[in-house]
Amino acid sequence: MEIEKYQIDAHNHKLENEHERRFSFAASEHANVEEVIGKLIQFQIAIPSWALGTGGTRFGRFSGGGEPRSLEEKIEDVGLLHKLNQASGAISLHIPWDIPQDYEAIKSLAAHHSLRFDAMNSNTFQDQAGSAHSYKFGSLQHVDKAVRQQAIDHNIEVIRQGVALGSDALTVWLADGSCFPGQLNFRKAFQNTLESLQEIYAALPEQWKLFVEYKAFEPNFYSTTVGDWGQSLLYTTKLGPKAFTLVDLGHHLPNANIEQIVSLLLMEGKLGGFHFNDSKYGDDDLTAGSMKPYQLFLIFNELVEGMDAKGIDHATGLGWMIDASHNVKDPLEDLLQSVEAIMLSYTQALLVDRKALVIAQQENDVASCQEILQHAFRTDVRAIVQEARLRTGGAAQPLELYRELKVRENLIQARGLKTVATGL
Numbered sequence: 001m002e003i004e005k006y007q008i009d010a011h012n013h014k015l016e017n018e019h020e021r022r023f024s025f026a027a028s029e030h031a032n033v034e035e036v037i038g039k040l041i042q043f044q045i046a047i048p049s050w051a052l053g054t055g056g057t058r059f060g061r062f063s064g065g066g067e068p069r070s071l072e073e074k075i076e077d078v079g080l081l082h083k084l085n086q087a088s089g090a091i092s093l094h095i096p097w098d099i100p101q102d103y104e105a106i107k108s109l110a111a112h113h114s115l116r117f118d119a120m121n122s123n124t125f126q127d128q129a130g131s132a133h134s135y136k137f138g139s140l141q142h143v144d145k146a147v148r149q150q151a152i153d154h155n156i157e158v159i160r161q162g163v164a165l166g167s168d169a170l171t172v173w174l175a176d177g178s179c180f181p182g183q184l185n186f187r188k189a190f191q192n193t194l195e196s197l198q199e200i201y202a203a204l205p206e207q208w209k210l211f212v213e214y215k216a217f218e219p220n221f222y223s224t225t226v227g228d229w230g231q232s233l234l235y236t237t238k239l240g241p242k243a244f245t246l247v248d249l250g251h252h253l254p255n256a257n258i259e260q261i262v263s264l265l266l267m268e269g270k271l272g273g274f275h276f277n278d279s280k281y282g283d284d285d286l287t288a289g290s291m292k293p294y295q296l297f298l299i300f301n302e303l304v305e306g307m308d309a310k311g312i313d314h315a316t317g318l319g320w321m322i323d324a325s326h327n328v329k330d331p332l333e334d335l336l337q338s339v340e341a342i343m344l345s346y347t348q349a350l351l352v353d354r355k356a357l358v359i360a361q362q363e364n365d366v367a368s369c370q371e372i373l374q375h376a377f378r379t380d381v382r383a384i385v386q387e388a389r390l391r392t393g394g395a396a397q398p399l400e401l402y403r404e405l406k407v408r409e410n411l412i413q414a415r416g417l418k419t420v421a422t423g424l
């Protein structure tokens with residue numbers, strides 16, 4: 001299914017008066033509103049192909065119906081999101097779940113939906129049918145060079161596929177680690193992983209980036225070989241200038257100060273990108289901003305401050321991706337909510353009075369520092385985000401229009417009720 005321009009126009013027309021009233025108030029409150037809108041229009045968040053189907057837990061998976069059955073249908077789904085919010089103009093693929101059959105056809109389909117290919121994701125956390133070696137005891141860290149070589153070759157193959165699609169980054173997330181004390185020699189596991197990453201790094205094309213994602217625990221429960229930002233930074237520093245650390249919000253131990261991590265990685269020029277999601281307990285993969293919107297704002301506050309300090313372009317300097325997958329919502333509704341939450345936090349961060357904050361920090365005026373940040377956080381910026389969306393042809397209320405147009409019902413009709421997205 002495709003959403004037509006006249007459908008968006010009719011929806012927007014209905015909400016026009018209310019929006020005008022709310023936006024003119026917001027514009028009167030913020031002198032830099034036009035500058036903010038310009039940045040919002042540029043800002044795009046990549047949708048991961050694996051979030052388009054209903055996720056599951058280790059206890060079960062409840063299919064949602066109308067899920068994409070192929071890479072083409074996944075691109076179609078992201079196209080629907082982008083048509084509605086004009087802020088989801090990229091898709092992040094996962095190999096081997098999304099291997100294209102015809103690269104040119106896939107590229108032109110993506111172009112038809114105004115989508116580009118964001119970072120490619122490799123998979124050495126599962127055994128694939130027909131592969132010679134098992135990753136049960138790790139991949140890039142494995143004690144057996146033959147297993148490591150299989151994992152290295154897979155990553156190089158993913159780079160090759162990404163080149164054919166016009167992507168320019170590889171994300172490596174490893175499940176490598178150990179479940180019990182004594183199982184691994186930490187130093188050897190690190191060395192093996194580093195040597196394997198060096199071989200992958202050597203295969204990167206000139207303009208490519210390598211993102212090394214870390215995770216504190218799970219599926220391994222005693223140690224993880226890229227367990228935190230310090231370990232990731234060690235690898236990326238040793239690898240070279242094309243290697244960066246990737247921060248997934250759900251991959252920290254409870255109460256970690258993620259905004260401080262972000263700030264220091266940016267300072268070192270080693271922050272590569274983000275996987276947005278939210279969590280209450282662990283790697284819950286919940287909708288961005290659904291649990292801790294203040295934390296999301298504080299992260300964006302550091303991002304904006306840190307990127308501006310280094311002259312980094314907000315839209316293109318880092319990789320912005322969602323990594324969530326929920327099991328009780330319509331995945332497309334969930335993604336619309338995540339993108340909206342990210343845009344709201346980014347907007348609030350753009351409204352922080354930086355000059356006043358610098359003065360308050362310099363004077364150790366702690367109460368004022370808090371006031372300045374919370375003033376921005378408590379500002380209702382929904383009309384500003386909506387205005388940016390309207391100016392680029394998006395829907396005033398993407399989720400509302402999604403329901404008005406009965407998108408899910410249409411997808412079920414076209415694809416069937418009992419479809420399972422490839423890879424899930």
Ligand SMILES: [Mn+2]
Nearest residue numbers: 213248275323
């Ligand atoms: Mn992730």
